[in-house]
Amino acid sequence: MQALYAQLLVGLINGSFYALLSLGLAVIFGMLNIINFAHGALYMMGAFVAYFLLNLGGISYWWALLLAPIIVGIFGMILERTMLQWLTGLDHLYGLLLTFGIALIVQGVFQNYFGSSGLPYAIPDQLKGGMNLGFMFLPIYRGWVVVFSLVVCLATWFLIEKTQLGAYLRAATENPTLVRAFGINVPRMITLTYGLGVGLAALAGVLSAPINQVRPLMGADLIIVVFAVVVIGGMGSIMGSIITGFALGVIEGLTKYFYPEASNTVVFVLMVLVLLVKPTGLTGRAA
Amino acid sequence: MPDTAIAEAPARAASGGNILQVRNLEAWYGESHILHGIDFDVNAGEVVTLLGRNGAGKTTTLKSIMGIIGKRSGSVKFNNQEIIRATSDRIARMGIAFCPEERGIFASLDVRENLMLPPVVREGGLPLDQIFDLFPNLKERLSSQGTKLSGGEQQMLAIARILRTGASFLMLDEPTEGLAPVIIQQIGHTIARLKKEGFTILLVEQNFRFASTVADRYYVVEHGKIIDGFSNAELAANMDKLHTYLGV
Numbered sequence: 001m002q003a004l005y006a007q008l009l010v011g012l013i014n015g016s017f018y019a020l021l022s023l024g025l026a027v028i029f030g031m032l033n034i035i036n037f038a039h040g041a042l043y044m045m046g047a048f049v050a051y052f053l054l055n056l057g058g059i060s061y062w063w064a065l066l067l068a069p070i071i072v073g074i075f076g077m078i079l080e081r082t083m084l085q086w087l088t089g090l091d092h093l094y095g096l097l098l099t100f101g102i103a104l105i106v107q108g109v110f111q112n113y114f115g116s117s118g119l120p121y122a123i124p125d126q127l128k129g130g131m132n133l134g135f136m137f138l139p140i141y142r143g144w145v146v147v148f149s150l151v152v153c154l155a156t157w158f159l160i161e162k163t164q165l166g167a168y169l170r171a172a173t174e175n176p177t178l179v180r181a182f183g184i185n186v187p188r189m190i191t192l193t194y195g196l197g198v199g200l201a202a203l204a205g206v207l208s209a210p211i212n213q214v215r216p217l218m219g220a221d222l223i224i225v226v227f228a229v230v231v232i233g234g235m236g237s238i239m240g241s242i243i244t245g246f247a248l249g250v251i252e253g254l255t256k257y258f259y260p261e262a263s264n265t266v267v268f269v270l271m272v273l274v275l276l277v278k279p280t281g282l283t284g285r286a287a
Numbered sequence: 288m289p290d291t292a293i294a295e296a297p298a299r300a301a302s303g304g305n306i307l308q309v310r311n312l313e314a315w316y317g318e319s320h321i322l323h324g325i326d327f328d329v330n331a332g333e334v335v336t337l338l339g340r341n342g343a344g345k346t347t348t349l350k351s352i353m354g355i356i357g358k359r360s361g362s363v364k365f366n367n368q369e370i371i372r373a374t375s376d377r378i379a380r381m382g383i384a385f386c387p388e389e390r391g392i393f394a395s396l397d398v399r400e401n402l403m404l405p406p407v408v409r410e411g412g413l414p415l416d417q418i419f420d421l422f423p424n425l426k427e428r429l430s431s432q433g434t435k436l437s438g439g440e441q442q443m444l445a446i447a448r449i450l451r452t453g454a455s456f457l458m459l460d461e462p463t464e465g466l467a468p469v470i471i472q473q474i475g476h477t478i479a480r481l482k483k484e485g486f487t488i489l490l491v492e493q494n495f496r497f498a499s500t501v502a503d504r505y506y507v508v509e510h511g512k513i514i515d516g517f518s519n520a521e522l523a524a525n526m527d528k529l530h531t532y533l534g535v
Contacts, residue, residue, distance in 0.1 A: 164403065170395040171404055177355050178391040182405035183379030183452070 004257050005136035011253020012246065013142050013211065016149030019245025020204035021226040022233060023153055024197035026241040027160070030173045031193040034084060034095035035235075039226070040219025041106040042198045045072045046205025047214045048110060051121055061124040061206070068206045069199035076198030080191050103220070110216035118213030145207050152203065153242040156196075160238050169193060228271040234281025244282065306331045306456060306487050307352070312361035312371075313511075314344075314351040321347045323511040324361065329456075334478065334488040336498040339508035340534055345491040346388055348508065349458045352489075353385045354378045365456070380408045384454035388461045388491075390445040392433040398425060401433040401444055405452045412453035413484075421477055422447050439470035446477065457481070458489045463497050475500050495533060507532045 021039060028036045049071050050064035059067065079102065087095050127141040160166040172179040172186050180186040205219070212218060233244030248267050256263040274281060305328050312325040322344050329335045337345045351359045354375035363371045370378050379385075384405070393401055402418075402425065419426040422443040428436060436444060442462055449457060459478075463471045471494070478488060478501045492498040498505070499522060507515040509532065517525050 167396055167400045167404055171393045174393050174395060175391055177375070178385075178387060179404075181353050181355050181375040181379055181385050182449075183376050183408050184406060185376050 002136055007253040007257040008250060009138065009142060011250040012146045014252060015246035015249020016146050017204050017208060017222065018226055018229045018249050019153050019242045020149050020200050022230045022241040022245045023156055023238065024200035025230050026235065026238055028194055028197035029235050031169060031190055032084065033092065034087065034099065035092055036197065037096055037099040038102040038106065039201050040223030041103040042072055042076060043201040043205040043222065044110065044216060044219035045106065046202025047209040047218060049202065050206040050209050051119055051214045054121065064206050065203065069202040072202035073195040073199035077191050077195040080194040084194065107216055107220060114216055116215065116217060118215045121209035121214050123210040141210060149207065156200065157238050157242060225267055228267045231271050231281060232274045234283045237283040240281065240283030304330060306366060308364040309352065310362040312348065312351055312363060313359065314347050314356045315358040321511050322351060325513055327506050327513050327516065329487060329489055331487050332485060333503045334482050334490060334501050335504050335506065336490045336492050336502040337506050337508050338492065338495060338498065338533060343508040344511040345508050346460055349385065349460050349491055352458065353383065382409055382454045383456045383458065384449035384452055386445045386449055386457065386459045386462065388464065390441045392441045392444055394432065394434040396433050398431050398433055398436065398444060399429040402448050405448050407451065407453050409453035411455065413450040418447045418450055421480065439466050442466060442474065456487045460491045461493060463494045471497055
């Protein structure tokens with residue numbers, strides 16, 4: 001039983017990263033209509049920024065949780081202003097190709113300087129150790145990642161679904177021309193939305209650094225699974241991304257326990273099934 | 288009719304001088320040249336109606352004033368400020384509000400969110416209780432999804448939300464299209480009341496009977512140009528001409 005709970009926890013942790021990343025992708029797709037293939041590279045940048053802050057500036061993990069998303073978010077906003085904004089109105093394919101190219105360049109630059117092996121990032125002192133829950137041993141840091149990710153995901157959902165700013169975002173997703181004619185600076189809102197989505201990816205990168213080490217290809221490995229999660233959940237659905245992210249992490253974890261051979265493919269098998277039955281995803285809208 | 292006739296169209300300003308001045312306005316959708324030099328004026332406190340057949344360029348005129356047509360040229364002055372090169376968000380913040388023909392109710396927003404969506408651009412907007420006084424149906428449907436409302440209620444919502452903003456110049460594009468007579472009458476009362484409140488309204492209408500109940504002046508648009516203009520008092524004398532213009 002201990003092994004089952006351990007795999008469930010691993011599943012929840014992976015699910016946290018899936019949820020944070022697919023949430024960012026959903027926000028970006030909803031507003032910019034861009035399938036952001038650079039998301040994995042920006043997640044990796046988040047981890048690297050945390051690494052640099054600690055090793056070059058002595059800035060702790062806690063500050064990195066705040067600063068890395070802001071720094072990478074600003075980098076993302078520069079990308080949007082200088083490149084992505086010119087793709088407005090074009091086919092999805094152009095955005096996908098451009099962001100794929102950006103991902104290759106960013107990853108290539110980091111690989112050139114840091115190789116492919118992982119750089120260590122220590123768990124902060126306050127989150128070291130574990131707790132015996134009786135039925136399993138819970139490493140505190142891993143529990144923190146799950147809880148914090150869930151809080152961030154729900155806060156993002158609240159922002160988009162329940163606030164005036166979120167109403168602007170949802171309305172601009174439907175009819176940006178009219179929203180702009182109401183006096184709202186939609187181009188600026190698009191830039192900030194891309195910054196928000198990218199910031200979520202960077203935050204996931206910081207959370208991941210102590211667990212998975214900091215590697216130039218850490219995003220490339222993850223992003224393929226995350227895209228499968230997004231396809232299953234449905235592109236553009238906020239709550240769908242969160243629920244599907246956590247659920248698929250858990251399903252992956254359970255598969256590792258019951259049938260380990262299928263654990264790397266179960267998400268893709270589910271993706272195929274969903275595409276066959278409901279091509280827009282479980283909760284998504286038509287692209 | 289030459290432009291001189293338009294200049295002669297009486298400007299019966301209820302409460303002030305020229306608020307909108309459009310000169311030689313041209314507009315394009317991609318390669319299609321839609322407006323070929325539109326000239327007209329709107330005075331403060333007036334209800335001015337653009338009449339014309341389908342495809343004449345009425346809606347494009349409103350969209351060009353609002354800055355939501357990709358390519359436009361000429362001159363549009365609002366309160367003596369040139370806005371032909373301004374972005375639509377800036378134009379809205381100057382006090383022009385637009386209610387589109389398709390109403391533009393957002394499906395992902397409930398009625399309250401739709402109502403509160405346009406930001407307040409200046410003081411003087413109608414408070415919510417006055418808006419609910421004008422449109423009591425909306426108050427009962429605040430938590431419904433915007434697009435679940437009936438056509439008439441959606442039109443009321445589309446008008447209501449721009450009254451909150453403080454914009455004093457309203458552009459309404461075919462507000463009666465597809466609505467039942469009783470709702471059309473209600474919208475007519477609303478426009479008359481808004482005029483009393485001091486709003487200036489530029490209306491696009493195909494429903495000439497409706498327009499005649501609310502308008503101070505008319506301009507006739509054909510092939511992307513203003514071909515005639517007259518006041519409500521001159522309407523009876525111009526009826527034959529108008530029937531020819533509108534093909535009714």
